[in-house]
Amino acid sequence: MSITEYLRPTSVEEAVSILAERGEDAKIIAGGQSMALLLRLSLIQASALVGIAHVAELDRLTVSHGELQVGARITNRRLRDDPQVQARWPVLAQACGSVSTPQIRNHGTLCGNAAHGYVLADPPAALLALGARAHVRNADGERTIPFDAFFVDFMTTALGPTDLLTHISVPLPGQRSAGAYEVFRLRALDYPTVGVAVQLELSDDGRCHRVRIGLNGAAATALRARRAEAILARQELQAEVVAAAAAEAAAECDPAEDLDGSAAYKRRLVGVLVRRAITRAADQARPALVSHRTFAAGAAHPYSGRSATETTCIT
Amino acid sequence: MSVPLSLTVNGLAYDLEVAPTETLLYSLRYRLGLLGTKENCLQGECGVCTVLLEGLPVYACLLLTVLAEEHTITTVEGLGKADELDPVQQAFLETGAIQCGYCTPGMLLTARALLDETPRPTEQEIRLALSGNLCRCTGYGRIVEAVLSAAERASGPRSLR
Numbered sequence: 001m002s003i004t005e006y007l008r009p010t011s012v013e014e015a016v017s018i019l020a021e022r023g024e025d026a027k028i029i030a031g032g033q034s035m036a037l038l039l040r041l042s043l044i045q046a047s048a049l050v051g052i053a054h055v056a057e058l059d060r061l062t063v064s065h066g067e068l069q070v071g072a073r074i075t076n077r078r079l080r081d082d083p084q085v086q087a088r089w090p091v092l093a094q095a096c097g098s099v100s101t102p103q104i105r106n107h108g109t110l111c112g113n114a115a116h117g118y119v120l121a122d123p124p125a126a127l128l129a130l131g132a133r134a135h136v137r138n139a140d141g142e143r144t145i146p147f148d149a150f151f152v153d154f155m156t157t158a159l160g161p162t163d164l165l166t167h168i169s170v171p172l173p174g175q176r177s178a179g180a181y182e183v184f185r186l187r188a189l190d191y192p193t194v195g196v197a198v199q200l201e202l203s204d205d206g207r208c209h210r211v212r213i214g215l216n217g218a219a220a221t222a223l224r225a226r227r228a229e230a231i232l233a234r235q236e237l238q239a240e241v242v243a244a245a246a247a248e249a250a251a252e253c254d255p256a257e258d259l260d261g262s263a264a265y266k267r268r269l270v271g272v273l274v275r276r277a278i279t280r281a282a283d284q285a286r287p288a289l290v291s292h293r294t295f296a297a298g299a300a301h302p303y304s305g306r307s308a309t310e311t312t313c314i315t
Numbered sequence: 316m317s318v319p320l321s322l323t324v325n326g327l328a329y330d331l332e333v334a335p336t337e338t339l340l341y342s343l344r345y346r347l348g349l350l351g352t353k354e355n356c357l358q359g360e361c362g363v364c365t366v367l368l369e370g371l372p373v374y375a376c377l378l379l380t381v382l383a384e385e386h387t388i389t390t391v392e393g394l395g396k397a398d399e400l401d402p403v404q405q406a407f408l409e410t411g412a413i414q415c416g417y418c419t420p421g422m423l424l425t426a427r428a429l430l431d432e433t434p435r436p437t438e439q440e441i442r443l444a445l446s447g448n449l450c451r452c453t454g455y456g457r458i459v460e461a462v463l464s465a466a467e468r469a470s471g472p473r474s475l476r
Binding site (some may be wrong): 003004005006029031032033035036040053100101103104106107189 | 316318335358362365368371372373379425443446
Protein backbone atom coordinates (compact mmCIF):
# COMPACT_ATOMS: atom_id res chain seq x y z
CA MET A 1 0.00 0.00 0.00
CA SER A 2 1.36 3.42 -0.78
CA ILE A 3 0.28 6.97 -0.20
CA THR A 4 -2.03 8.19 -2.92
CA GLU A 5 -3.64 11.18 -1.25
CA TYR A 6 -2.53 14.33 0.51
CA LEU A 7 -5.34 15.91 2.52
CA ARG A 8 -5.23 19.47 3.79
CA PRO A 9 -7.75 19.97 6.61
CA THR A 10 -8.13 23.53 7.82
CA SER A 11 -9.40 22.77 11.30
CA VAL A 12 -8.76 20.30 14.09
CA GLU A 13 -12.33 19.02 13.70
CA GLU A 14 -11.74 18.28 10.04
CA ALA A 15 -8.44 16.52 10.73
CA VAL A 16 -9.98 14.44 13.49
CA SER A 17 -12.93 13.42 11.36
CA ILE A 18 -10.59 12.28 8.57
CA LEU A 19 -8.74 10.13 11.10
CA ALA A 20 -12.00 8.79 12.50
CA GLU A 21 -13.11 7.79 9.03
CA ARG A 22 -9.80 6.39 7.76
CA GLY A 23 -8.18 5.05 10.94
CA GLU A 24 -4.86 3.35 10.23
CA ASP A 25 -5.18 4.31 6.60
CA ALA A 26 -4.38 7.97 7.25
CA LYS A 27 -1.29 9.44 8.92
CA ILE A 28 -0.83 12.91 10.32
CA ILE A 29 2.18 14.82 9.01
CA ALA A 30 3.51 18.03 10.57
CA GLY A 31 7.03 19.04 9.53
CA GLY A 32 7.67 15.53 8.26
CA GLN A 33 11.27 15.34 9.50
CA SER A 34 10.62 11.83 10.77
CA MET A 35 7.74 10.98 8.46
CA ALA A 36 9.61 11.73 5.23
CA LEU A 37 12.23 9.12 6.06
CA LEU A 38 9.63 6.53 7.07
CA LEU A 39 7.87 7.12 3.77
CA ARG A 40 11.04 6.75 1.75
CA LEU A 41 11.82 3.49 3.55
CA SER A 42 8.28 2.25 2.78
CA LEU A 43 7.56 1.86 6.48
CA ILE A 44 4.21 3.64 6.34
CA GLN A 45 1.21 1.45 5.63
CA ALA A 46 -1.44 3.98 4.73
CA SER A 47 -2.97 5.57 1.67
CA ALA A 48 -3.42 9.13 2.88
CA LEU A 49 -1.25 11.80 4.46
CA VAL A 50 -3.12 14.37 6.52
CA GLY A 51 -1.16 17.60 6.63
CA ILE A 52 -1.75 20.04 9.46
CA ALA A 53 0.04 22.95 7.79
CA HIS A 54 -3.28 24.71 7.21
CA VAL A 55 -4.72 24.27 10.70
CA ALA A 56 -4.05 27.69 12.18
CA GLU A 57 -4.93 26.84 15.77
CA LEU A 58 -2.11 24.30 15.95
CA ASP A 59 0.51 26.98 15.29
CA ARG A 60 0.37 28.52 18.75
CA LEU A 61 3.13 28.86 21.30
CA THR A 62 1.61 30.57 24.32
CA VAL A 63 1.61 30.68 28.08
CA SER A 64 -1.91 30.26 29.40
CA HIS A 65 -3.36 28.93 32.63
CA GLY A 66 0.19 29.20 33.97
CA GLU A 67 1.42 26.58 31.52
CA LEU A 68 3.39 26.60 28.31
CA GLN A 69 1.18 25.46 25.45
CA VAL A 70 3.07 24.08 22.46
CA GLY A 71 0.89 23.53 19.41
CA ALA A 72 1.52 20.67 17.02
CA ARG A 73 3.05 22.94 14.38
CA ILE A 74 5.63 24.58 16.63
CA THR A 75 9.15 23.79 15.50
CA ASN A 76 12.06 22.77 17.70
CA ARG A 77 13.86 25.89 16.54
CA ARG A 78 11.14 28.14 17.90
CA LEU A 79 11.30 26.43 21.27
CA ARG A 80 15.05 26.75 21.38
CA ASP A 81 14.95 30.44 20.52
CA ASP A 82 11.91 31.65 22.42
CA PRO A 83 13.06 33.92 25.28
CA GLN A 84 10.25 32.81 27.60
CA VAL A 85 10.99 29.14 27.05
CA GLN A 86 14.68 29.77 27.63
CA ALA A 87 13.98 31.66 30.83
CA ARG A 88 11.29 29.52 32.42
CA TRP A 89 11.66 26.06 30.86
CA PRO A 90 15.38 26.02 29.96
CA VAL A 91 15.62 22.23 29.97
CA LEU A 92 13.03 22.16 27.18
CA ALA A 93 14.82 24.88 25.20
CA GLN A 94 18.08 22.97 25.59
CA ALA A 95 16.61 19.62 24.57
CA CYS A 96 14.79 21.07 21.54
CA GLY A 97 17.92 22.98 20.64
CA SER A 98 19.86 19.74 20.78
CA VAL A 99 17.79 18.00 18.13
CA SER A 100 20.00 17.08 15.20
CA THR A 101 20.98 20.03 12.98
CA PRO A 102 19.64 23.50 12.25
CA GLN A 103 17.94 22.22 9.11
CA ILE A 104 15.97 19.60 11.03
CA ARG A 105 15.13 22.00 13.86
CA ASN A 106 13.88 24.60 11.40
CA HIS A 107 11.11 22.38 10.12
CA GLY A 108 10.59 19.55 12.61
CA THR A 109 8.10 19.93 15.44
CA LEU A 110 8.22 19.04 19.13
CA CYS A 111 4.84 17.28 18.92
CA GLY A 112 5.94 15.32 15.87
CA ASN A 113 9.12 14.33 17.68
CA ALA A 114 7.10 13.10 20.67
CA ALA A 115 4.56 11.28 18.52
CA HIS A 116 7.35 9.52 16.62
CA GLY A 117 8.60 8.24 19.96
CA TYR A 118 12.14 7.37 18.97
CA VAL A 119 14.22 6.43 22.00
CA LEU A 120 17.26 8.46 20.92
CA ALA A 121 15.40 11.72 20.34
CA ASP A 122 16.31 14.62 22.63
CA PRO A 123 12.98 16.20 23.67
CA PRO A 124 11.33 13.20 25.42
CA ALA A 125 13.69 13.30 28.42
CA ALA A 126 12.83 16.98 28.94
CA LEU A 127 9.10 16.30 28.61
CA LEU A 128 9.43 13.66 31.33
CA ALA A 129 11.54 15.91 33.55
CA LEU A 130 9.05 18.76 33.29
CA GLY A 131 5.95 16.66 33.95
CA ALA A 132 4.51 17.74 30.59
CA ARG A 133 1.22 16.43 29.24
CA ALA A 134 0.07 15.48 25.76
CA HIS A 135 -3.33 16.79 24.67
CA VAL A 136 -5.04 14.48 22.27
CA ARG A 137 -8.20 14.82 20.24
CA ASN A 138 -10.20 12.21 18.39
CA ALA A 139 -13.81 11.76 17.33
CA ASP A 140 -14.75 10.74 20.88
CA GLY A 141 -13.42 13.95 22.36
CA GLU A 142 -10.33 15.22 24.15
CA ARG A 143 -8.04 13.56 26.61
CA THR A 144 -4.78 14.33 28.35
CA ILE A 145 -1.88 11.89 28.66
CA PRO A 146 0.94 12.68 31.10
CA PHE A 147 4.25 11.99 29.40
CA ASP A 148 5.02 9.48 32.16
CA ALA A 149 2.43 7.30 30.44
CA PHE A 150 3.13 8.40 26.86
CA PHE A 151 6.32 6.56 25.90
CA VAL A 152 5.18 2.96 26.10
CA ASP A 153 7.83 0.93 24.27
CA PHE A 154 10.30 1.14 21.41
CA MET A 155 8.78 3.57 18.90
CA THR A 156 5.41 3.01 20.53
CA THR A 157 3.49 5.79 22.17
CA ALA A 158 0.07 5.99 23.79
CA LEU A 159 -1.37 7.56 20.64
CA GLY A 160 -3.91 5.51 18.72
CA PRO A 161 -4.50 5.52 14.95
CA THR A 162 -7.39 7.98 15.16
CA ASP A 163 -5.66 10.36 17.59
CA LEU A 164 -4.37 13.83 16.82
CA LEU A 165 -1.81 15.25 19.25
CA THR A 166 -2.98 18.86 19.22
CA HIS A 167 -0.58 20.35 21.74
CA ILE A 168 1.73 19.71 24.65
CA SER A 169 1.34 21.59 27.93
CA VAL A 170 4.20 22.13 30.33
CA PRO A 171 3.57 23.31 33.90
CA LEU A 172 5.49 26.30 35.18
CA PRO A 173 8.24 25.13 37.54
CA GLY A 174 8.19 26.44 41.13
CA GLN A 175 10.16 29.34 42.52
CA ARG A 176 13.40 27.64 43.44
CA SER A 177 13.47 25.43 40.36
CA ALA A 178 16.01 24.82 37.69
CA GLY A 179 16.52 22.34 34.90
CA ALA A 180 19.40 21.11 32.78
CA TYR A 181 19.83 18.89 29.77
CA GLU A 182 23.12 17.00 29.37
CA VAL A 183 23.78 14.96 26.28
CA PHE A 184 26.55 12.99 24.61
CA ARG A 185 26.59 12.55 20.84
CA LEU A 186 29.41 11.72 18.49
CA ARG A 187 28.79 14.42 15.86
CA ALA A 188 26.39 17.31 15.79
CA LEU A 189 24.10 15.61 13.34
CA ASP A 190 23.99 12.28 15.11
CA TYR A 191 21.29 11.22 17.46
CA PRO A 192 22.50 11.30 21.06
CA THR A 193 24.05 8.20 22.52
CA VAL A 194 22.47 9.17 25.84
CA GLY A 195 20.60 12.29 26.96
CA VAL A 196 19.63 13.28 30.50
CA ALA A 197 17.12 15.94 31.54
CA VAL A 198 16.77 17.02 35.15
CA GLN A 199 14.22 19.42 36.58
CA LEU A 200 14.43 19.99 40.32
CA GLU A 201 12.91 22.27 42.89
CA LEU A 202 14.53 23.14 46.21
CA SER A 203 12.66 23.82 49.43
CA ASP A 204 13.40 26.89 51.59
CA ASP A 205 16.20 25.15 53.42
CA GLY A 206 17.96 24.22 50.20
CA ARG A 207 17.02 20.55 50.27
CA CYS A 208 15.61 18.79 47.24
CA HIS A 209 11.87 19.25 47.31
CA ARG A 210 11.01 17.73 43.95
CA VAL A 211 13.08 16.18 41.20
CA ARG A 212 12.38 14.43 37.94
CA ILE A 213 15.06 12.79 35.83
CA GLY A 214 14.34 11.84 32.21
CA LEU A 215 16.65 9.59 30.20
CA ASN A 216 17.00 9.18 26.44
CA GLY A 217 18.84 6.28 24.89
CA ALA A 218 18.93 4.31 28.12
CA ALA A 219 16.15 1.79 27.54
CA ALA A 220 13.68 0.74 24.85
CA THR A 221 12.09 4.17 25.14
CA ALA A 222 12.47 7.36 27.17
CA LEU A 223 12.04 6.78 30.88
CA ARG A 224 12.26 8.34 34.32
CA ALA A 225 15.10 7.39 36.65
CA ARG A 226 12.74 6.98 39.58
CA ARG A 227 15.11 5.18 41.95
CA ALA A 228 17.66 7.93 41.42
CA GLU A 229 14.98 10.54 42.11
CA ALA A 230 14.08 8.76 45.37
CA ILE A 231 17.67 9.00 46.57
CA LEU A 232 17.62 12.77 46.13
CA ALA A 233 14.27 13.38 47.81
CA ARG A 234 14.55 15.73 50.82
CA GLN A 235 18.33 15.58 50.69
CA GLU A 236 20.84 18.37 50.54
CA LEU A 237 22.34 18.00 47.09
CA GLN A 238 25.93 17.46 48.15
CA ALA A 239 28.39 15.60 45.96
CA GLU A 240 27.99 12.24 47.69
CA VAL A 241 24.21 12.24 47.36
CA VAL A 242 24.39 13.33 43.74
CA ALA A 243 26.94 10.61 43.02
CA ALA A 244 24.71 8.01 44.67
CA ALA A 245 21.75 9.12 42.58
CA ALA A 246 23.85 9.04 39.42
CA ALA A 247 25.02 5.51 40.20
CA GLU A 248 21.43 4.43 40.80
CA ALA A 249 20.29 5.93 37.51
CA ALA A 250 23.03 3.99 35.75
CA ALA A 251 21.93 0.80 37.47
CA GLU A 252 18.19 1.17 36.93
CA CYS A 253 18.28 1.88 33.21
CA ASP A 254 18.56 -0.73 30.50
CA PRO A 255 20.50 0.57 27.49
CA ALA A 256 20.83 -1.50 24.35
CA GLU A 257 24.20 -2.56 23.01
CA ASP A 258 24.76 -1.20 19.52
CA LEU A 259 27.22 0.67 17.32
CA ASP A 260 27.14 3.66 19.67
CA GLY A 261 28.46 1.55 22.53
CA SER A 262 28.10 -1.35 24.87
CA ALA A 263 25.45 -1.40 27.55
CA ALA A 264 28.15 -0.92 30.18
CA TYR A 265 29.52 2.11 28.36
CA LYS A 266 26.10 3.67 28.08
CA ARG A 267 25.39 3.03 31.76
CA ARG A 268 28.58 4.86 32.57
CA LEU A 269 27.49 7.73 30.34
CA VAL A 270 24.14 7.85 32.12
CA GLY A 271 25.92 8.08 35.46
CA VAL A 272 28.19 10.90 34.33
CA LEU A 273 25.45 12.89 32.61
CA VAL A 274 22.99 12.49 35.50
CA ARG A 275 25.66 13.76 37.90
CA ARG A 276 26.36 16.76 35.66
CA ALA A 277 22.71 17.57 35.05
CA ILE A 278 21.77 17.44 38.74
CA THR A 279 24.83 19.51 39.68
CA ARG A 280 24.12 22.14 37.04
CA ALA A 281 20.44 22.36 37.91
CA ALA A 282 21.16 22.50 41.66
CA ASP A 283 23.72 25.26 41.14
CA GLN A 284 21.20 27.29 39.20
CA ALA A 285 18.45 26.74 41.75
CA ARG A 286 20.58 28.09 44.59
CA PRO A 287 21.07 31.75 43.61
CA ALA A 288 22.54 32.61 46.98
CA LEU A 289 25.19 29.95 46.79
CA VAL A 290 27.46 30.88 43.93
CA SER A 291 29.16 27.89 42.41
CA HIS A 292 32.73 28.41 41.32
CA ARG A 293 32.25 25.91 38.55
CA THR A 294 30.91 27.97 35.71
CA PHE A 295 28.86 25.97 33.27
CA ALA A 296 27.91 27.49 29.96
CA ALA A 297 24.55 29.17 30.50
CA GLY A 298 21.97 26.88 29.04
CA ALA A 299 23.30 24.92 26.13
CA ALA A 300 25.30 21.77 26.20
CA HIS A 301 28.08 21.67 23.63
CA PRO A 302 26.54 20.58 20.35
CA TYR A 303 29.33 18.25 19.29
CA SER A 304 29.84 16.35 22.49
CA GLY A 305 27.06 17.41 24.76
CA ARG A 306 29.59 18.37 27.40
CA SER A 307 29.41 21.74 29.11
CA ALA A 308 31.96 24.25 27.92
CA THR A 309 34.29 24.14 30.90
CA GLU A 310 34.44 20.39 31.40
CA THR A 311 37.53 18.43 30.47
CA THR A 312 37.49 16.15 27.48
CA CYS A 313 37.65 13.00 29.59
CA ILE A 314 34.61 11.31 30.94
CA THR A 315 35.21 11.15 34.66
CA MET B 316 -3.12 10.81 -6.96
CA SER B 317 -1.08 13.79 -8.02
CA VAL B 318 -1.42 17.04 -6.16
CA PRO B 319 -1.57 20.28 -8.12
CA LEU B 320 0.24 23.12 -6.43
CA SER B 321 2.28 26.24 -6.98
CA LEU B 322 5.88 26.58 -5.81
CA THR B 323 7.74 29.85 -5.52
CA VAL B 324 11.39 29.19 -6.23
CA ASN B 325 13.94 31.99 -6.48
CA GLY B 326 11.17 34.47 -6.96
CA LEU B 327 9.41 32.62 -9.76
CA ALA B 328 6.09 30.77 -9.47
CA TYR B 329 5.86 27.30 -10.93
CA ASP B 330 2.63 25.32 -11.34
CA LEU B 331 3.29 21.66 -10.79
CA GLU B 332 1.55 18.39 -10.22
CA VAL B 333 3.46 16.30 -7.70
CA ALA B 334 3.08 12.95 -5.99
CA PRO B 335 1.97 13.27 -2.35
CA THR B 336 5.21 11.81 -1.04
CA GLU B 337 7.47 13.51 -3.53
CA THR B 338 10.29 15.45 -1.92
CA LEU B 339 11.25 19.02 -2.74
CA LEU B 340 14.65 17.69 -3.76
CA TYR B 341 13.04 15.57 -6.44
CA SER B 342 10.73 18.35 -7.61
CA LEU B 343 13.56 20.89 -7.85
CA ARG B 344 15.96 18.64 -9.71
CA TYR B 345 13.73 16.57 -11.92
CA ARG B 346 10.67 18.69 -12.56
CA LEU B 347 12.22 22.14 -12.52
CA GLY B 348 15.67 21.18 -13.77
CA LEU B 349 17.38 23.08 -10.95
CA LEU B 350 20.36 20.80 -10.45
CA GLY B 351 22.29 23.05 -8.09
CA THR B 352 20.65 21.35 -5.12
CA LYS B 353 22.49 18.07 -4.73
CA GLU B 354 21.37 14.54 -3.95
CA ASN B 355 23.29 12.27 -1.60
CA CYS B 356 22.19 10.55 1.59
CA LEU B 357 18.44 11.21 1.18
CA GLN B 358 18.02 10.99 4.94
CA GLY B 359 18.91 14.36 6.37
CA GLU B 360 22.42 13.44 7.43
CA CYS B 361 24.72 15.29 5.04
CA GLY B 362 23.31 18.67 4.05
CA VAL B 363 24.05 18.72 0.32
CA CYS B 364 20.33 19.12 -0.38
CA THR B 365 20.01 22.23 1.78
CA VAL B 366 17.69 24.90 0.44
CA LEU B 367 16.16 27.91 2.16
CA LEU B 368 12.48 27.84 3.08
CA GLU B 369 11.32 31.32 4.11
CA GLY B 370 15.02 32.09 4.47
CA LEU B 371 15.72 29.19 6.86
CA PRO B 372 17.89 26.21 5.89
CA VAL B 373 16.04 22.92 5.51
CA TYR B 374 16.85 19.58 3.92
CA ALA B 375 15.02 19.27 0.62
CA CYS B 376 15.32 15.49 0.84
CA LEU B 377 13.13 15.48 3.94
CA LEU B 378 10.70 18.15 2.85
CA LEU B 379 7.64 16.86 1.07
CA THR B 380 6.87 19.19 -1.80
CA VAL B 381 3.25 19.41 -0.67
CA LEU B 382 4.52 21.04 2.53
CA ALA B 383 6.55 23.62 0.63
CA GLU B 384 3.53 25.12 -1.03
CA GLU B 385 2.94 28.80 -0.20
CA HIS B 386 6.49 29.22 1.13
CA THR B 387 9.35 31.02 -0.60
CA ILE B 388 12.10 28.66 -1.62
CA THR B 389 15.65 29.70 -2.43
CA THR B 390 18.14 27.41 -4.11
CA VAL B 391 21.76 28.14 -4.94
CA GLU B 392 20.63 29.29 -8.35
CA GLY B 393 18.82 32.12 -6.59
CA LEU B 394 21.82 33.21 -4.59
CA GLY B 395 23.72 35.07 -7.22
CA LYS B 396 24.68 35.17 -10.90
CA ALA B 397 28.09 34.70 -12.49
CA ASP B 398 28.43 38.43 -13.05
CA GLU B 399 26.89 39.34 -9.71
CA LEU B 400 27.91 36.84 -7.07
CA ASP B 401 26.56 36.87 -3.58
CA PRO B 402 29.27 38.01 -1.14
CA VAL B 403 29.32 34.52 0.33
CA GLN B 404 30.00 33.02 -3.10
CA GLN B 405 32.73 35.57 -3.71
CA ALA B 406 34.31 34.79 -0.38
CA PHE B 407 34.27 31.03 -1.02
CA LEU B 408 36.04 31.60 -4.35
CA GLU B 409 38.65 33.97 -2.97
CA THR B 410 39.35 31.89 0.11
CA GLY B 411 39.59 28.64 -1.83
CA ALA B 412 36.82 27.01 0.18
CA ILE B 413 35.73 24.71 -2.65
CA GLN B 414 37.31 21.41 -3.68
CA CYS B 415 34.94 18.93 -5.26
CA GLY B 416 32.10 21.41 -4.92
CA TYR B 417 29.43 18.94 -3.91
CA CYS B 418 28.80 20.39 -0.45
CA THR B 419 29.14 23.92 -1.74
CA PRO B 420 25.57 24.85 -2.69
CA GLY B 421 24.30 23.72 0.70
CA MET B 422 27.16 25.48 2.50
CA LEU B 423 26.52 28.71 0.62
CA LEU B 424 22.83 28.78 1.42
CA THR B 425 23.31 27.93 5.08
CA ALA B 426 26.03 30.58 5.34
CA ARG B 427 23.83 33.12 3.60
CA ALA B 428 20.99 32.42 6.03
CA LEU B 429 23.38 32.72 8.97
CA LEU B 430 24.71 36.09 7.85
CA ASP B 431 21.21 37.37 7.22
CA GLU B 432 20.37 36.61 10.83
CA THR B 433 23.75 37.20 12.48
CA PRO B 434 25.80 39.63 10.38
CA ARG B 435 29.01 39.25 12.45
CA PRO B 436 29.04 35.66 13.70
CA THR B 437 31.85 34.22 15.77
CA GLU B 438 33.72 31.19 14.52
CA GLN B 439 31.80 29.06 16.99
CA GLU B 440 28.49 30.37 15.71
CA ILE B 441 29.55 29.64 12.13
CA ARG B 442 30.52 26.08 13.01
CA LEU B 443 27.23 25.55 14.83
CA ALA B 444 25.26 26.98 11.93
CA LEU B 445 27.10 24.73 9.47
CA SER B 446 26.86 21.65 11.70
CA GLY B 447 24.22 20.23 9.35
CA ASN B 448 26.43 20.51 6.26
CA LEU B 449 29.17 17.92 5.88
CA CYS B 450 32.29 18.37 3.76
CA ARG B 451 34.56 15.45 2.94
CA CYS B 452 37.25 17.45 1.18
CA THR B 453 38.23 20.66 2.89
CA GLY B 454 38.27 19.92 6.60
CA TYR B 455 36.01 22.98 6.99
CA GLY B 456 38.87 25.37 7.73
CA ARG B 457 38.57 27.50 4.62
CA ILE B 458 34.80 27.28 4.63
CA VAL B 459 34.73 28.90 8.06
CA GLU B 460 37.31 31.46 6.91
CA ALA B 461 35.19 32.27 3.89
CA VAL B 462 32.12 32.92 5.99
CA LEU B 463 34.14 35.13 8.36
CA SER B 464 35.51 36.98 5.36
CA ALA B 465 32.07 37.47 3.83
CA ALA B 466 30.79 38.77 7.16
CA GLU B 467 33.62 41.22 7.43
CA ARG B 468 33.13 42.63 3.96
CA ALA B 469 29.35 42.75 3.94
CA SER B 470 28.17 46.20 3.15
CA GLY B 471 24.70 45.89 4.60
CA PRO B 472 21.70 43.59 4.84
CA ARG B 473 20.72 41.64 1.74
CA SER B 474 17.25 40.40 0.99
CA LEU B 475 16.94 37.06 -0.75
CA ARG B 476 15.11 36.90 -4.01
